[in-house]
Amino acid sequence: MESIRNKYVIIIGTLDTKGAEIFYLRTQLQTSGLLTKIIDVGISSAPACRADISREEVALKATADMSSILKQDDGKLKAMDAMARGALLLLEEKINSAETAGVVALGGGVGTWIGMQVMHALPFGFPKMMISTLPFDIRPYIGSKDIMIVPSVTDILGLNPILRKVLQNAAGAMAGMVSLDKLPQSSKRVIGITALGVTTPLVNGCKEILEAQGFEVAAFHGVGVGGKIFEDWVQTGIFSGVLDLTPHDINNFLFDGISPPYPGRLESAARKNIPQVVAPGGLDFISKGPID
Numbered sequence: 001m002e003s004i005r006n007k008y009v010i011i012i013g014t015l016d017t018k019g020a021e022i023f024y025l026r027t028q029l030q031t032s033g034l035l036t037k038i039i040d041v042g043i044s045s046a047p048a049c050r051a052d053i054s055r056e057e058v059a060l061k062a063t064a065d066m067s068s069i070l071k072q073d074d075g076k077l078k079a080m081d082a083m084a085r086g087a088l089l090l091l092e093e094k095i096n097s098a099e100t101a102g103v104v105a106l107g108g109g110v111g112t113w114i115g116m117q118v119m120h121a122l123p124f125g126f127p128k129m130m131i132s133t134l135p136f137d138i139r140p141y142i143g144s145k146d147i148m149i150v151p152s153v154t155d156i157l158g159l160n161p162i163l164r165k166v167l168q169n170a171a172g173a174m175a176g177m178v179s180l181d182k183l184p185q186s187s188k189r190v191i192g193i194t195a196l197g198v199t200t201p202l203v204n205g206c207k208e209i210l211e212a213q214g215f216e217v218a219a220f221h222g223v224g225v226g227g228k229i230f231e232d233w234v235q236t237g238i239f240s241g242v243l244d245l246t247p248h249d250i251n252n253f254l255f256d257g258i259s260p261p262y263p264g265r266l267e268s269a270a271r272k273n274i275p276q277v278v279a280p281g282g283l284d285f286i287s288k289g290p291i292d
Helices: 021-030 055-061 075-096 111-118 163-178 197-213 226-236 248-254 268-272
Strands: 008-013 035-039 098-106 128-132 149-151 190-195 216-221 239-244 276-278
Touching: 008 021, 008 075, 008 111, 021 035, 021 098, 021 128, 035 055, 035 216, 055 075, 055 197, 075 098, 075 111, 075 239, 098 111, 111 128, 128 248, 128 268, 149 163, 149 248, 190 197, 190 226, 216 226, 226 248, 226 268
Parallel strands: 008 035, 008 098, 098 128, 128 149, 190 216, 190 239, 239 276
Antiparallel strands: none
């Protein structure tokens, strides 16, 4: 197990509205043997309790004058953005100095938006968790990152038996993640593939051939946000080649399907100068989601 001695789990939340719940989460993390630090990203009333890193420090890091921002017509949104930027800068410093083992954010609307903005910018593989009331569709904010989502089940509006158990389980999951050993690096080259039910036979056939040649295969779902996630991973340089067998998401964002539009589809492999094969899998229909 990896040593986490002298490393902290960072808790991000709004202490003006979620103070009791954040402190209960901290207690549960400490019970699991973890050191903790709380970053306050609240933007409204005075914090209910003291943070290790205050909202004033967060705003200063973002070079934001919160009192002036909040007087503007769209002040709340700008304040949320400033808090997200400041918290991310502070967190990146602590990650780079090896002080931090993981991060967990807790929130409703404001806390979830800020927490997801911060964690979306953190490295893949770094333990990160969002405990949320799920006030909006957060899938676009997850993107290509491995953010663990824990539904709070109840509103985060005071402790109760349901929320206590959710927070205890979340703390236990974080304790497990931060103590894991690093995986050994594989020497095999990786091929990225897009897949869907209608192209599964083709994908499986290609996968069998490639694995027999000593490659590993990473398949991405070709609907919803899957195409965007696939392109993001191509841009990381992890793949030696691309089999884009299911560009079904292109149909969807051209003809009002369930995939959101985004720039750069089919272009990342060329930018990385790696071999790319594209097939018209899934281009003969559109995914519209459930029938109302």
